[in-house]
Amino acid sequence: xxxxxxxxxxxxxxxxxxxxxxxxxxxxxxxxxxxxxxxxxxxxxxxxxxxxxxxxxxxxxxxxxxxx
Amino acid sequence: xxxxxxxxxxxxxxxxxxxxxxxxxxxxxxxxxxxxxxxxxxxxxxxxxxxxxxxxxxxxxxxxxxxx
DNA sequence: GGGAACTCGGGTAATTAGGGTG
DNA sequence: TGTGTCCTAATTACCCGAGTTC
Numbered sequence: 001x002x003x004x005x006x007x008x009x010x011x012x013x014x015x016x017x018x019x020x021x022x023x024x025x026x027x028x029x030x031x032x033x034x035x036x037x038x039x040x041x042x043x044x045x046x047x048x049x050x051x052x053x054x055x056x057x058x059x060x061x062x063x064x065x066x067x068x
Numbered sequence: 069x070x071x072x073x074x075x076x077x078x079x080x081x082x083x084x085x086x087x088x089x090x091x092x093x094x095x096x097x098x099x100x101x102x103x104x105x106x107x108x109x110x111x112x113x114x115x116x117x118x119x120x121x122x123x124x125x126x127x128x129x130x131x132x133x134x135x136x
Numbered sequence: 137g138g139g140a141a142c143t144c145g146g147g148t149a150a151t152t153a154g155g156g157t158g
Numbered sequence: 159t160g161t162g163t164c165c166t167a168a169t170t171a172c173c174c175g176a177g178t179t180c
Contacts, residue, residue: 008088009087009088010088011088011151011152011170012151012152012153013151013152021161021162022161022162022163023151023152023153024152024153024154024161024162024163025160025161025162027152027153027154028160028161030129033129033131034131035131036128036129036130036131037129037131038087038124038127038128038129039127039128039129040087040089040093040127040169040170041097041100041102041103041123041127042093042097042152042153042168042169042170043152043153043168043169044151044152044153044168044169044170045152045153046087046088051131079142079143080142080143080144081142081143089170089171090170090171090172091142091143092143092144092145092170092171092172093169093170093171095143095144095145096169096170108178108179109178110143110144110177110178110179111143111144111177111178112142112143112144112177112178112179113143113144
């Protein structure tokens with residue numbers, strides 16, 4: 001088998017668990033274009049693990065005395 | 069005769085891994101006519117790599133670079 | 137010839153999508 | 159503005175046993 005495993009995809013429920021939010025909220029992020037999404041022929045969404053983790057790391061940048 | 073010979077065929081499990089769905093779901097897509105399928109003499113399904121990748125790219129939506 | 141892994145088929149439970157509301 | 163919860167409809171995931179593929 002060859003090999004490009006490609007990219008790991010996550011379900012809305014998986015992403016929601018990572019962010020501690022409802023799957024509905026994750027869906028809204030995709031609708032708002034704030035996160036890339038892959039739709040199945042049936043209409044369900046899948047999210048890229050790399051993008052989710054990157055976005056998650058970005059939000060982890062809190063607790064920083066940002067000089068606004 | 070046949071035209072393109074270098075067409076790679078993918079198994080339901082391969083396609084399922086690309087979409088992060090169950091192999092059974094891929095079978096339903098073929099049954100619903102959402103994706104072309106080739107049946108082996110034994111009744112198993114095979115999918116065209118080009119068709120699958122094209123469908124994957126078609127349903128892929130990237131998040132726009134939010135200009136902060 | 138024999139074995140392991142995968143797929144097929146149908147049926148049922150869980151998840152997701154979409155809109156409207158607080 | 160953003161998020162959580164309500165509803166209904168559609169899609170997807172896991173269960174079984176049997177057949178097919180390599």
